[in-house]
Every structure is written in structure tokens, then in C-alpha cells.
Amino acid sequence: MNLFASENDCIPLNMIDGDVLYYPTFFDTNQANRLFQILNDSIQWQQDDIKVFGKIYRQPRLTALYANNKNTYSYSNITMKPYQFTEELLMIKEEIENISSGTFTTCLLNLYRDGQDSNGWHADNEKELGPEPIIASVSFGEERWFHFKHKTKSLKQKILLQHGSLLIMRGKTQENWLHQLPKSKKVIKPRINLTFRTIH
Numbered sequence: 001m002n003l004f005a006s007e008n009d010c011i012p013l014n015m016i017d018g019d020v021l022y023y024p025t026f027f028d029t030n031q032a033n034r035l036f037q038i039l040n041d042s043i044q045w046q047q048d049d050i051k052v053f054g055k056i057y058r059q060p061r062l063t064a065l066y067a068n069n070k071n072t073y074s075y076s077n078i079t080m081k082p083y084q085f086t087e088e089l090l091m092i093k094e095e096i097e098n099i100s101s102g103t104f105t106t107c108l109l110n111l112y113r114d115g116q117d118s119n120g121w122h123a124d125n126e127k128e129l130g131p132e133p134i135i136a137s138v139s140f141g142e143e144r145w146f147h148f149k150h151k152t153k154s155l156k157q158k159i160l161l162q163h164g165s166l167l168i169m170r171g172k173t174q175e176n177w178l179h180q181l182p183k184s185k186k187v188i189k190p191r192i193n194l195t196f197r198t199i200h
């Protein structure tokens with residue numbers, strides 16, 4: 001049984017100064033349903049405090065870090081220590097490595113509990129990711145809009161990330177573009193997002 005999409009199901013986004021690929025049905029619905037449930041139930045979700053302009057806020061989503069090494073990941077004044085990859089995370093990582101030229105050490109997971117949970121404008125450009133990082137982003141659960149805005153030109157892009165999809169950002173995408181997952185008034189169901197990265 002072929003549970004995974006072929007190369008043909010890949011849609012390149014038309015991005016100036018960036019390189020983004022979208023696989024809408026990387027996992028089929030049954031596989032995506034099963035993975036959503038397992039990740040929802042078995043991941044060690046946490047809610048951290050973040051400091052924005054000197055003020056402390058609860059992060060507007062739950063997160064977790066998993067890896068095949070002990071390297072920590074720091075962003076927005078948070079330093080996360082990884083748990084070791086679960087069986088499902090290793091399986092997903094291998095499926096992505098089979099279709100992309102990247103290999104990954106680490107997965108940052110986000111759980112958006114409802115439409116009020118979000119992820120503000122940022123680039124995944126921390127030093128430990130190295131130059132031109134490949135970020136492979138898998139989505140399960142509620143569909144949410146994902147926005148891009150160019151750092152210096154007045155260019156925007158948006159894409160609806162569907163259940164079981166894979167989005168790969170590579171090349172100069174993090175250097176030239178910011179991305180965000182905005183709040184949504186309509187959304188009430190949760191969404192889980194996994195971003196596979198390499199932490200040096």
C-alpha cells in the first residue's frame with residue numbers, strides 16, 4: 001500500500017528570493033488521523049513563558065522538542081531541551097528524508113488548541129540551524145492559513161496548510177522571508193504542526 005504522495009503531488013510556491021515546496025497529501029487521511037491522535041496523546045506538551053519587549057506572556061500555543069541528540073534549541077528567550085524521538089516521529093522523519101535531500105536531527109512541535117492560538121511573525125534563522133536551513137513542516141488536524149511576508153520587498157504569500165500536508169522551506173527562504181500562523185476567529189479544533197530541522 002502506498003501511503004505517501006509521489007513527487008507529482010508537489011506544488012512549488014512561486015516565491016521570489018525563496019524556495020518553498022508544498023505536498024498537500026503527504027499523508028493520506030487515515031494515516032493523518034492516526035498520527036494526530038498519537039501525537040496529541042503521547043507528546044510531552046508544555047506551555048512556556050516568552051518575553052516580548054520586556055514583558056512576560058504565556059506562549060499562545062503548546063510546544064515540545066524531540067531529537068536524536070541532546071542539542072538544545074533557543075528562540076524568543078526560551079531554551080528547550082529535547083526528549084528522544086518517539087517511534088512515530090522517527091517514521092515521519094524518515095518519510096520526509098526519502099523525498100527531500102535533507103536529513104534532520106530535531107523536531108519542534110506546536111499544538112494550536114483553537115483559533116486563539118497562533119505563532120507570530122518570525123524566520124527560522126537561529127545560529128544553530130546553520131546557513132540556508134531546510135525546514136520540513138508537517139500539519140495534522142484543523143486547516144490553518146500560513147502567511148509569508150518578504151523582509152524588504154512588499155511581497156506576500158499565503159497557503160492553507162491541510163491535514164496530512166508537508167511544506168518544505170529551503171534555500172534563502174529564512175534569509176529573505178518571515179512567516180506566521182495568525183489567529184482565526186472561525187477555528188475551534190486543534191492543529192498539530194511538526195517542524196523538522198537540523199540543530200548543529
Ligand SMILES: O=C(O)CCC(=O)C(=O)O
Pocket residue numbers: 108110119124137146161179181193195
Ligand atoms: O505551525 C506552523 O505551521 C508553523 C510553525 C513555525 O513556524 C515554527 O514552529 O517555527
Ligand SMILES: [Mn+2]
Pocket residue numbers: 122123124179
Ligand atoms: Mn517557523
